[in-house]
Amino acid sequence: MSKKIMILPGDGIGPEIVEQAVAVLETVDRKFNLGLRFEQGLIGGASIDTHGEPLTDAQLQAASACDAVLLGAVGGPKWDKLERDIRPERGLLKIRSKLGLYANLRPAILYPQLAEASSLKPEVVSGLDILIVRELTGGIYFGEPRGIRTLENGERQGFNTYVYSESEIERIARTAFEAARKRNGRLCSVDKANVLEVTVLWREVLDRLAPEYPDVELSHMYVDNAAMQLVRAPKQFDVLVTGNMFGDILSDAAAMLTGSIGMLPSASMNESGFGLYEPCHGSAPDIAGQGVANPLATILSAAMMLRYSLDMGEAASAIESAVSQVLDEGLRTADIVTDGAKKVSTAEMGAAVVAAF
Amino acid sequence: MSKKIMILPGDGIGPEIVEQAVAVLETVDRKFNLGLRFEQGLIGGASIDTHGEPLTDAQLQAASACDAVLLGAVGGPKWDKLERDIRPERGLLKIRSKLGLYANLRPAILYPQLAEASSLKPEVVSGLDILIVRELTGGIYFGEPRGIRTLENGERQGFNTYVYSESEIERIARTAFEAARKRNGRLCSVDKANVLEVTVLWREVLDRLAPEYPDVELSHMYVDNAAMQLVRAPKQFDVLVTGNMFGDILSDAAAMLTGSIGMLPSASMNESGFGLYEPCHGSAPDIAGQGVANPLATILSAAMMLRYSLDMGEAASAIESAVSQVLDEGLRTADIVTDGAKKVSTAEMGAAVVAAF
Ligand SMILES: CC(C)[C@H](C(=O)O)[C@@H](O)C(=O)O
Ligand SMILES: CC(C)[C@H](C(=O)O)[C@@H](O)C(=O)O
Numbered sequence: 061m062s063k064k065i066m067i068l069p070g071d072g073i074g075p076e077i078v079e080q081a082v083a084v085l086e087t088v089d090r091k092f093n094l095g096l097r098f099e100q101g102l103i104g105g106a107s108i109d110t111h112g113e114p115l116t117d118a119q120l121q122a123a124s125a126c127d128a129v130l131l132g133a134v135g136g137p138k139w140d141k142l143e144r145d146i147r148p149e150r151g152l153l154k155i156r157s158k159l160g161l162y163a164n165l166r167p168a169i170l171y172p173q174l175a176e177a178s179s180l181k182p183e184v185v186s187g188l189d190i191l192i193v194r195e196l197t198g199g200i201y202f203g204e205p206r207g208i209r210t211l212e213n214g215e216r217q218g219f220n221t222y223v224y225s226e227s228e229i230e231r232i233a234r235t236a237f238e239a240a241r242k243r244n245g246r247l248c249s250v251d252k253a254n255v256l257e258v259t260v261l262w263r264e265v266l267d268r269l270a271p272e273y274p275d276v277e278l279s280h281m282y283v284d285n286a287a288m289q290l291v292r293a294p295k296q297f298d299v300l301v302t303g304n305m306f307g308d309i310l311s312d313a314a315a316m317l318t319g320s321i322g323m324l325p326s327a328s329m330n331e332s333g334f335g336l337y338e339p340c341h342g343s344a345p346d347i348a349g350q351g352v353a354n355p356l357a358t359i360l361s362a363a364m365m366l367r368y369s370l371d372m373g374e375a376a377s378a379i380e381s382a383v384s385q386v387l388d389e390g391l392r393t394a395d396i397v398t399d400g401a402k403k404v405s406t407a408e409m410g411a412a413v414v415a416a417f
Numbered sequence: 418m419s420k421k422i423m424i425l426p427g428d429g430i431g432p433e434i435v436e437q438a439v440a441v442l443e444t445v446d447r448k449f450n451l452g453l454r455f456e457q458g459l460i461g462g463a464s465i466d467t468h469g470e471p472l473t474d475a476q477l478q479a480a481s482a483c484d485a486v487l488l489g490a491v492g493g494p495k496w497d498k499l500e501r502d503i504r505p506e507r508g509l510l511k512i513r514s515k516l517g518l519y520a521n522l523r524p525a526i527l528y529p530q531l532a533e534a535s536s537l538k539p540e541v542v543s544g545l546d547i548l549i550v551r552e553l554t555g556g557i558y559f560g561e562p563r564g565i566r567t568l569e570n571g572e573r574q575g576f577n578t579y580v581y582s583e584s585e586i587e588r589i590a591r592t593a594f595e596a597a598r599k600r601n602g603r604l605c606s607v608d609k610a611n612v613l614e615v616t617v618l619w620r621e622v623l624d625r626l627a628p629e630y631p632d633v634e635l636s637h638m639y640v641d642n643a644a645m646q647l648v649r650a651p652k653q654f655d656v657l658v659t660g661n662m663f664g665d666i667l668s669d670a671a672a673m674l675t676g677s678i679g680m681l682p683s684a685s686m687n688e689s690g691f692g693l694y695e696p697c698h699g700s701a702p703d704i705a706g707q708g709v710a711n712p713l714a715t716i717l718s719a720a721m722m723l724r725y726s727l728d729m730g731e732a733a734s735a736i737e738s739a740v741s742q743v744l745d746e747g748l749r750t751a752d753i754v755t756d757g758a759k760k761v762s763t764a765e766m767g768a769a770v771v772a773a774f
Contacts, residue, residue, distance in 0.1 A: 147611065149611045180537050181538055184536045200613065203576070208617065215582050215583045215584055216618060217618070218616070218619065219579065219580040220580075220613045222578070223576040223577075225572050254492070254504065256557065256575075257565050257576070257577055260575060261574070261575035262575065284665045287644065287666045287673075288669045288670060291648065305609070309663075313644040316644075316649050
C-alpha cells in the first residue's frame, strides 16, 4: 500500500527548502515503513521556463493521480513582466481551483523557543496558537466577470467580481466549525457585512449552521476590526474563518505576529481530504540560491500532509518533535536567529532535523 | 468672513467626544478670532431614530453648504438588524460619496508619551509616523452590480464588484504623490496585481504618473505582504496609497500599531479641499454614555479641519500643542492609561485641552 507524493519545488527558495523536506520524509518513511513514493514536477516560473505556462494540464493530471502534493513556492521578478494569465501565481491558482482545494488551513503558532523573534511584546503573543481557515477556490480570486475594459469616454476601467454562493460558504464554514470543535471551541467569522452584500450572505450562512455545532461559540467581526484585534490582542482568537481575499491578508498578518513566518506550514484540502501542502511564506527571490532559507515551514508542511491526507499521525508527530528538538538545541536559520543562538544554513537545519529522529 | 462647520455627532461615543472637540474649537475661535459658526446635524442611527434614514437629503444639502464637517462616529447594535440600505453606516457612505470625498488621509503616529501603549516592541514602533492615503468613494464599496440573487439551482449567491477607472486612480494617486513630496518622499502603492485585474490597472496608472514626481520614490507592494510588513517593520513606510477596501483594513491595522487608536484623526476631502473630519476609531457602543471615551482623536480631527479645509494652520498647531501638553502632564483616558498616569474622563480630558491654551 504505497502512497505517492507529488513534489513541486517551484521557484526562488522553493527547491532548496523542498529538498530538505523530502530528506526528512525519506527518513520517516524508512523509520515507520510508510511506503512513500515521490514524483517531481514543475509549477510556476520553473514550468514557464520549460513549458511556457505555469502549470500544464499533464502536470495537473499527474498531481491529481497522487495521494498528496508538497509545494515549495512560486514567483519571482524574472516573470513579473508577463501577462497575468501566464504568470507563476497562475499555476498555483490553477492547481488550487482545478483540484477543488477550497479549505486552506493556516495555523499561526508562536514557538516558545522563538518568542523573542516576534515584533510584538512577549506578553501579547506568548502561547499564541490560532488557526485561520481561508476559503481558497472562490471569492474575488476567481469571480467573473473580470478584466480591463475601455469605457465610452475612452478611459480604461479595471473590474473584478467578489462572489460566493451558499454552498461554497457552507462547506468552508463546516471545515471551520469542525476545526474549532477539535480546538478550543471558538470560531470567529470575519466579513464586511456592513458594506458588502456578498458577506451579508456569508454571515447568514454561518448563523444558520451554528445550531448544528452547539459546542462551538460563533462570533462575527468586521475585517477592519479583525486586522486591528490581531495586532492588539491576538490571543483572543481560536479559529478564524473568512473568504479568499480577507484570508490572504489576515493570515499573513497573523503569521507575522509570531515573528517566524519561516516556521509556518499550511494545508489546502478538498472534500475528500486530498491536499496540497506548502509553507505560508513566499519564494523570497532575494535570498534564493544562497542556502540561507528556513526549511522548517516546508518540513512542518510535510508533517501536516502525513497527518491530514495520509493518515500517518505518528510519523507526523515524530517530525514535529524533531523540529522542536533542533529548536531546543538552539539551531536557527538567519530569519529567526537571535543573540546566543547557533546560526545554520538551510542544509544544516534539514540535516539536524533528520539527525533528531 | 465667518466659516460654518457642520457638526455631526452620530452614535455611541460620538456625542460625548464631539462635545469636547466643539469646546476646543470654541476656545481657539475666541483666541484667534476665527469667526467659526457651528450647525448641528444628524447622521447614522441618530438620524434613523428621527427620520427613518441614516442621512436625509436635506442634511446632506446643509452639510455641503458649510465650509467643513466634523463627525463623531456612526453605528451600534441597536440598528444592526436593519437592512443594509438603511443602516447607520449607509449615512457615512452616502456623505462620502455624494460630497465626492475621495481622498481619505489617515496618519498613524506614535505619540512618544504613549510609546508603552503599543502592543509592539518599543524599538519597532518608536518614532512611527506613516500616512495612509485611502481612496474613499470608489472600489468595491460602491461598485455595481451588487446584491444577493437566487441561482437556477435554487441556492443564493452574493456578489459585489470591485471597480476603478483610470481617472479615479489618477486623482487619489496625485493626492498621495503630493503628500509624499511634503513628507519624506517615499510612496508605497498597495495592490494585489498578481491576482486582480482592477489592481493591475491601479499599478499601471501609478507607474505612468511617477515621472511627474521625480522627487518621490514610488514602490509597489502586494496587500498581503503590506499587512505583514506593517507588523514586522512599520517604520519602513512613509506614505501608503491604496483602494477603499484594502485601505479600510490596512489603516486600522496601522492605527493599532500605535496602541492609541483613540488618538488618531482622519480627513476625507474632495477636489476643492472641502472635507469631512472624523476620528479613526468607531462608535464604541460598549462604552458609550459612560464618559470614559478618549476625545483626543476628535479634537485632533478638528485641528486637521482647521489646517486643511479652513486654512487656519496657526490655530490647528495651537490645538496640537495643547494636546501634546496634556499628554506631557500625564493625563490619560482609560484606553491609553498605563501605570503611574492620571486617569481622566472624557470631559476632564477635554477641559484639560481647553485649559492648556
Ligand atoms: C501567490 C499568491 C497568488 C497567493 C495568494 O494570494 O493566494 C499567496 O499570497 C498565498 O497566500 O498563497
Ligand atoms: C463604518 C464603515 C462603513 C467604515 C468603512 O468601512 O469605511 C469604517 O470602517 C471606516 O473605516 O471609516
